[in-house]
Amino acid sequence: MSAAQQAPLVALRGLTVAYGDDAPALSAIDLDIRAGERLALIGESGSGKSTLALAFADLLPASAKTAGTIEWEGTSPLGGRDIGFVFQNPAGSLDPVMAVGRQVAEVARTHLGLSWPDALARACDLFGRVGLPDPDTLVHAFPHQLSGGQKQRVALAAAIAARPKLLIADEATSALDTIVQAEIVALIRRLAAEDGMTLLFVSHDIALAAELADRIAVLRGGRLMELGPTRQVIGRPQNSYTRSLIAAHIGLDSPPLFAAANMSAPANG
C-alpha cells in the first residue's frame, strides 16, 4: 500500500455545490485522492456522487454554485490532458457523425500537439490497447456501427489518449450488461496499472466498487458518510448507512432473502 504514504494528488476542502435554490447537491466535502490509488465513490441516486466527479473535472454546469477548494498537486489541471473522464452512457458520449478514430485522435492532437496523421496513428495504437479488434478498420467506423461495450472502449481510448494522471469513470459500466461490465472493469484496472494512473471510480454498485478499489468513499445526500480502505469499509463498516447499504446488497454470496416465500411455493421439478 505505497499509495497510502504518497502526497494527495487532489485535496478537496469544504466543497459545497448547489443547483439553483435546491438543497445543496454536495455539502462541505473533505476528500483526498492519493496519487496512484483506486478510489471508489459510491452512493445511491441523489447522493451527489456524479456532481463530485464533475466537480473534479471542472464540468459542472454554469448554473451550479460552488464553494470550497479543490487543490491539485502542482499546477491546476487541464481536462483531457491531466484528467480522463468516462461517462455512463457509451452511446451518448461519442459524436454520432464523426468517425470514432478521429474522436480519439482529436484529443491526442489537442494535448500532445500531434499532426492529424500522427494523431490517427496514435488512435490506432490506443484502439489496440483498449482491446478493440482490428483497430485499422475500426478507427474509420462510426459509433452506430459499434456495440455498447466497444463504444465504451473507444471512450476509454479517448480518455487516456493524452496520458492523464487521473482517470474518472462515472458509472462507466452501469449501462452495460454483466459480462461486458466485467470486461470493461478489468480493462480500466489494467490501464490504470500500466500507465500508473490514479483512478476515481464512481458507482452505485457497492460490490463492483469493493472488487476494484483500494479505498471506498460512501456518499449520501451530498455528505461523506464514510471513507476508508475497502477491507475496512466492507468488512467493518463504521457508519450505519454503510452497514444498511451492505445489508441491502443482494449478491451471489448473499443468503436467499426470501426463503420463506420460496418454501411456501409448491415443489416442482
Add this chain to the structure above:
Amino acid sequence: MRRRFLQTPEAVAGTAILVLLAAMALAAPLLFPGDPLRIAGPALTPPFQDWALPLGTDRLGRDVLAELFHGARTSLVVGLAAAAASLAVGAVIGTLAGFAGGLADEALMRLTDAFQTVPGFLLALAFVSIVGPSLSVVVAAIALSAWTGPARIARAEVLSIRERDFVAGARVVGMHPLEIAFREVLPNALPPVLALSSIIVAQAILIEAALSFLGLGDPNRVTWGGMVAEGRTVLRTAPFLSIVPGIALVVTVLGVYLAGEGAVEGAAVRKGLS
C-alpha cells in the same frame, strides 16, 4: 400557466401586438363605418395633413387609415381560418396514417409528398384563379398546401408514442384500441402539432398578402397586400402608400411569431418544472 407564458419580453411584445390587432380588427366597423373602399377625400393626400384623414388617401382618394383597420380584419381572419383548417386536416390525415400503417400509411404519405412537391404558392395561385377569388377560396387555397407540415409531425408523433412503454402498458391492462388511440396517444401527440400553429398562421397571412398583391385576393375586401400593390403604381411619388401596409404586415406576422414562441417556451418551462 399564464404568468409563465408572459415571462419573456418577446412573448409580452407579441401578445401586446396581437391584442392591439384584434382590437383594430374589431373596432374597424365602429371607427370607420361604411365601405372602406369608398372615396373619402382628394386623391393622394399626404399623411399628417388632414386630421380627418390622418394617414392621407391613396391614388383613388380612399382613406388609408380606414383601409389599414379593415385590412387587419382580413389578415387575421384568413390567418386563423387557414391555420385552423390546415391543422385539423393535417392532424387527422397524419394521425390516420400513423395508426393505420401499411398500405394506407404509404398512400397517405405519398399524397402528402405530392402536396409538398408542388410549390404551395403556385397551387394556391392556380386554385384561386380557377375557383375565383373570395375570402373562403383564399383560405382553402392556403390550407391546401399548409396541411402537410402538421400531417407529417402528427404521424411521426403517433408512430413514436405507439412504441412507448405506457402504450404497451395500456394494452396489457386490456384497454380498447380506440381508447388507446384517443386517450393515450393523441393527447400526447397533439402538442407538437399545435406548436406549429403560430408558424402556419404567420405563413397564411403572408400568402394571403402575396395573393392579394398579385390581384388574386377577395376584390370586395381591403387587404394589406392589395394596398401594397395599389401603391406600387405610384411608387416613385408616394412610396408611403406601399410602405405603410407592408409595415402593418411585418408587425402582425412578427407578433404572431413572438407570441407563438412565448407559448412554446412556456410549455417547455412547464414540462421542465414538473
Add this chain to the structure above:
Amino acid sequence: MTRTLRLVRRRLVGSVFVLLIVVVGSFLMLQAAPGDAVDAYVVSMGGDAGLVESLRHAWGLDQSAWTRLANYLWALLHLDLGWSVTFSRPIRDVVLERLPNTLLLMGSATALSFFLGSALGIVAGARPGSLRDRLLSTGSLALYAVPSFWLALVLVIVFAVDLRWLPIAGIETIASSKTGLARVTDIAWHLVLPISALGFIYLALYLRMMRAGMAEVWRQDFVLAARARGLPRRRIVLAHVARNALLPLVTMLGLQSAQMLGGSVVIESVFSVPGLGRLAQEAVAGRDTPLLLGIILVSAVTVVLINLAVDIAYALLDPRVGAGEVA
C-alpha cells in the same frame, strides 16, 4: 456507397407515384375551371360558335375528362406538354425557355440564405442565451416576418429609385448586344435585388434552425464528453455542435425548394424577371390551363430532382442514414 444507391433507388420509385398523383390531381383541379382554352382563344382572337366547335374538336376538348387525362398522360410519356394558346407555341418550349432563369434565381437565393444563414446561426448558437444570440435571433425573426414582395419593393425604392445603384427590373439590359463575360456581369447585376429579396427571408429561417439545432446539441452528452476531453471551444462549436446541427438544415433545403419556387412567382413579378413564376402569372391571366398544368408539373419534377440531390448530400453527411444492418 451501396447505402446511398439503395436510398436513391427507393426515393426514385416513390417519386414516380408522387408525380403521378401531382399530374392526376392538378389535371382534375384544372378541369373544374369554368371555361377552357378555346374560350380563352376566342376571347383574345375572336370567333363564332362554329369556330368554337371545330376548335374544341380539334383540341380534343369534346371528349370525356378521363379520356383527356389518358391522352394527357400518354403525351407526357413522350415529353409532350401540349400547346399554349397564349404563346402559340408548344408548352414544353415556353417552359424550358423560362426555367433556367428561375433556377438561377432560386439557386443563388438558396445559396445566399443557406450559407449566410447557417454561418450567422453558428455565431448565435455558439453561446446560447448571450446578447449576440438574442439580438440575432430576434432580428432574424423580424426578417422572417417580412413579406417578400414588400421587401422587394422597399429594395427597389432604396437601391433602384433613390440611390440608382441597381437596375429596377428585367434580367438583362434590353437590346444590349453584350456577350460573354459582359453579359454574365449584366445578368448578375440585374439579379442582385431579386436574389436579395428572395434570399434574405429564407436566410432568417436557416439562421433560426441552426441556432435552435445547436441549442439542442449543446445539451447532448457527447458535447460534455468533448469538453471533458479538453478540446478547444472553437473545435467543439464547429466540429461537433454545428456539424450535428447542420443535418436538419440540409433536410430543410429540400423541403424549402418548393417554397422558393412558389416565392419566385412574386419576386419575378415585381422585378419582371422572365422566369417560370412570372410565366405562371401570365398563364393565370390568359386562362391558359394547359400551360398552368405544365408549369406545375415541371415545378414538381424540379422539386423531386432537388430533393433527390439533397437526399444524396444528406446520406454523405450522416453516416447513420440507411444503415440498419449493423447490430
Add this chain to the structure above:
Amino acid sequence: MGKHLLTVESLSKRFHSGGRAVAAADALSFHIDAAETLALAGPSGSGKSTVARLLLRLIEPDAGSIAFEGDDWLALQGNALRARRARMQMVFQDPLAAFNPRATVARVLDDPLRIRRIAPRSERPARIAELLERVGLSPNLAGRTVHEVSGGQRQRVAIARAIATKPSLIVLDEAVSALDVSVRGKILELLADLQRTDGIAYLFISHDLGLVRAFAHRVAILDGGRLTEEGDARAVIDAPRSAVGKALVAATPRLHRLTGQDAS
C-alpha cells in the same frame, strides 16, 4: 396442456433489420407453475425482453405455441384477448416510461378497474385506496401525477396496477434493476409477499444473477434467443454448466470476495 399455469413450446421470433434476420427467440420451450417464480437471465440481446413481449401478445411470434391457464393463448383475439389479459400482467423496467405522462396515480389504477369492470364507479376510489395500501403506499398519493412521486413509489404504483385485475402471472421485465439498492430489497419483499398471499406466479427477467438466485425458484439462461440451461435457481447459479452461465456467474461482482468474509 393444463398441467402448468403457462406452457411455452418452440416459440420463435425473428426481427429484420437492414436486410438481416436476427433471431430474438429461437424455438424456446419452458413452463411456469402457479405461485412459482421463473427467472430469465442472460446477457443483453439474448432475447429476454422479446420473450416478455411475446407472452403479453405485445408482439406476435413467428412460430410456436403458448398455453396459459389451459387455453391456447395465441388463439385469443379482440375482446376475448382483452378480457383474458386481466390474468397476465406486466411491470416494466422504467416506471416513468410505463405511465402516460399526463396520468395521475388514481387514473393509472382506475383504468384496470374500469376497463375490466371490477368495480362500479362509486366504489373505485375506495378500491384504489385499498390497492395503494396493499403495495405499501399512502392513499393520499392518489391525486399526484406519476411524475411527482419517487422512483420506488412509482414502481409500487406499477405493481398495484398489475395486481388490480387479480392476475395469476405477472411478467417482471427488469422491474427492479433501475431502483436503488435500499428500495430494491423492499420491492422484492413486497412481490414475495404478494406471491405468498395471492399465489401469483412471476416471470422474473433480470441480468443480475444475485437477484435471480435470491428471488427465483427456477432459472432459464438465454443466449442469442436460445435456452442454454434451465433448472433450480440456486443449483444452476452455484454450478453453471453452459458457457454463458459460467461467464455470467464469473462476471457478477461479489461484495466479500476481497475481504474474505462469508456472510452466509
